[in-house]
Amino acid sequence: MDTNRLSPTLAKALNDQMTAEAHNAQIYLAYGAWADDQGYSGISNLLFRHQNEERTHMMKFLEYILKRGAKPVITEIASPGEDPVNVNDCFEKVYTYEVKNTESIYNIVNMALAEKDWITWNFLQWFIKEQTEEETLAMDLLSKVKIAGGANANADALYLVNRDMGKMQDSATLAQEVSVENP
Numbered sequence: 001m002d003t004n005r006l007s008p009t010l011a012k013a014l015n016d017q018m019t020a021e022a023h024n025a026q027i028y029l030a031y032g033a034w035a036d037d038q039g040y041s042g043i044s045n046l047l048f049r050h051q052n053e054e055r056t057h058m059m060k061f062l063e064y065i066l067k068r069g070a071k072p073v074i075t076e077i078a079s080p081g082e083d084p085v086n087v088n089d090c091f092e093k094v095y096t097y098e099v100k101n102t103e104s105i106y107n108i109v110n111m112a113l114a115e116k117d118w119i120t121w122n123f124l125q126w127f128i129k130e131q132t133e134e135e136t137l138a139m140d141l142l143s144k145v146k147i148a149g150g151a152n153a154n155a156d157a158l159y160l161v162n163r164d165m166g167k168m169q170d171s172a173t174l175a176q177e178v179s180v181e182n183p
């Protein structure tokens with residue numbers, strides 16, 4: 001008896017997203033290694049912490065595919081690509097990857113909607129919220145680098161950025177969590 005509750009199209013999209021999350025983890029891992037090698041141990045610490053989150057995202061997709069009765073296909077992970085050329089480039093790339101990832105999640109939400117697969121649609125809502133946080137965090141990080149001088153930031157400013165980022169929390173606060181008393 002076939003207990004697979006995912007259409008072949010959705011199963012493939014979810015599987016591709018699982019691999020994309022693993023790829024994102026590789027990117028954070030690579031950028032963290034690059035940052036530490038450049039002497040930015042705080043930035044590296046933040047990026048290494050974040051790669052763990054991406055691996056968690058990968059696991060969520062893997063588990064979901066299994067729980068819907070399909071079989072995840074583990075493939076090779078594409079190379080993270082070139083190292084950033086500087087701290088500004090690093091966080092511009094991080095921001096771009098996060099936006100790209102949100103769009104990729106949107107695509108699967110659209111597919112679930114078209115198929116009226118409400119269980120998958122519901123599962124993906126967690127990722128919609130997560131991407132709100134991810135984009136906000138990436139934007140915050142880029143802002144920090146921008147006010148430090150962006151691509152022209154000097155060593156003093158980067159020293160502070162590095163120190164700050166090492167101590168930053170893993171996730172950003174959502175607009176929904178803010179109140180008048182606690183802006």
Ligand SMILES: [Fe+2]
Pocket residue numbers: 021024053054057101
């Ligand atoms: Fe992710």
Ligand SMILES: [Fe+2]
Pocket residue numbers: 024054098101134
């Ligand atoms: Fe992410």
